[in-house]
Amino acid sequence: MPTLTPTADVYSAYPLLSDDQIAILRPCGQVRPVREGEQLFRAGDPTEEFFVVLSGTVAVVEGHSEQQQLVHLHEARSFLGELGVLEGQTALLGALVSTPGEVLAVALAALRDLLSREPALGDVILRAYLLRRTILAGAGTGFRIIGSAFSPDTRRLLDFAARNRLPHRWADLEKDTEAEALLTRLGIAPEETPIVVWHEHRVLRNPSNAELAQVIGLRTETVARAVLDLVVVGAGPGGLAAAVYGTSEGLSTVVLDAVATGGQAATSSRIENYLGFPAGISGMELAECAVVQATRFGARITVPAEAAGLEQRDGANVVRLTDGSTVAANNVVVATGARYRRLPARGVERFEGLGVHYAATLWEARTCRLDTVAVVGGGNSAGQAALFLARESPAVHLLVRGEDLGRNMSRYLIDRIEQNPRIHVRLHTEVQEVTGEDRVEAVVVQDNRTREQQVLEARALFVFIGARPATSWLTGAVTLDPRGFIPTGQDVAHVAADLWKPLGRAPLALETGLPGVFAVGDVRSGSVKRVASAVGEGAMAVRLAHEHLEEVRPPAIR
Incomplete structure (x- = not known):
């Protein structure tokens, strides 16, 4: 990988700390002399310290010792690392002292505590780390996935890495000439793929998502406490908001998600109508900021951890996971959101991950x-995707089956789409088939009024046609409406009245048919399907959880 080209973004990603900022960090760390060639940390090592270069230079490198490539050269007053430092992940790159000098080493626990007291310094570090993660992803650095594009397991690993915003690169067995050579060197037959090459030390043979997450550091240790104050199932905006407010108010909190933090919001290229961000914010940035914030307050976030069931046992709410383990808590916030709907057209399933x-x-x-490229859908997600893709794609076909964009899309998006010469809106249009050899090459569309068909050249198809609630794991545990969403508050006051009699009250505003179980965000019946409302409901659920805790906790001994 070549050295990063100095651009405005790169300079922003590698800021120099002021003398005052270094003075704030000094009491929390230890100054160490370093010699040329000294390895501060290696790729794949657990992240344990935060480093500031006081004098000399430190090279950030990728690759093993014989073939290391320079990513960035840190000079005095620069700090090392990227987003994984704040999220407790293992190091993606190595750090090697280029010229002797001194570094300031700060333990991560001390750093997190300091940043909670020094928000200005924390903002500088977080912004730089977010940019570095984006730059590393764009440069194709990180671990390698080697496998066939036609392998479901290869596509599973690629999807898991992408959804969790993990820098990686893919070597396609059918197209990448280096892939076969690397397999030969590792002594691995093509039929044994896919594999994950975790830097120079480790090869994972067709790992499960959980195994890969464990190596990267996405999974936390098993919960030792018998009954927690709060378990949040789902790490979208609503779930992460509940985690932030819960931990900041002293509740022992664990967050579980089956796929990745950020939920559907994290798949959005740009959210432009979220209060407080006049220039907009990407779904990735919003998700990562929320994860760092929740982790800083003490929440434990585990991915992947898929809920399989919910029951009440010995006065506690118990979440069963697909791996057979359980997590018990006095309160559960269900924030599992919705899962995207697949497009019912020929060829779609075959090309998922290969252009769909x-x-x-x-x-x-x-x-x-x-x-x-082509984008299917008439809502805000489709509009945001079209605008994002039009930055580099010469033409974006926006395929809408309805007769008017204004029915489901915000006006500000419609105005920008209509002004963009690269976006071609096709109303009354439905996809009939996706065609190609080894990846998407064209889309067959049909006018739903005239039935006239047309073939559109497109190398990728992005689908945003709505979603269905992720509530199958709750069947038989809580009341669901006919569409599978979760009714709350007065809508379930008549359900299981015997559960409410001992409490002497009706369900609280966001409470489901089970006391102490709350639903927030897209999964809740009647929700408005907006990031802001999900965040508000997550915060509100914590306030209601406090009320329930007062009911179930034994009175304090005075």
């Missing part, structure tokens, strides 16, 4: 840069 995508972020967009 259900998100439009940096990871998906880099596979079709400078190509004509």
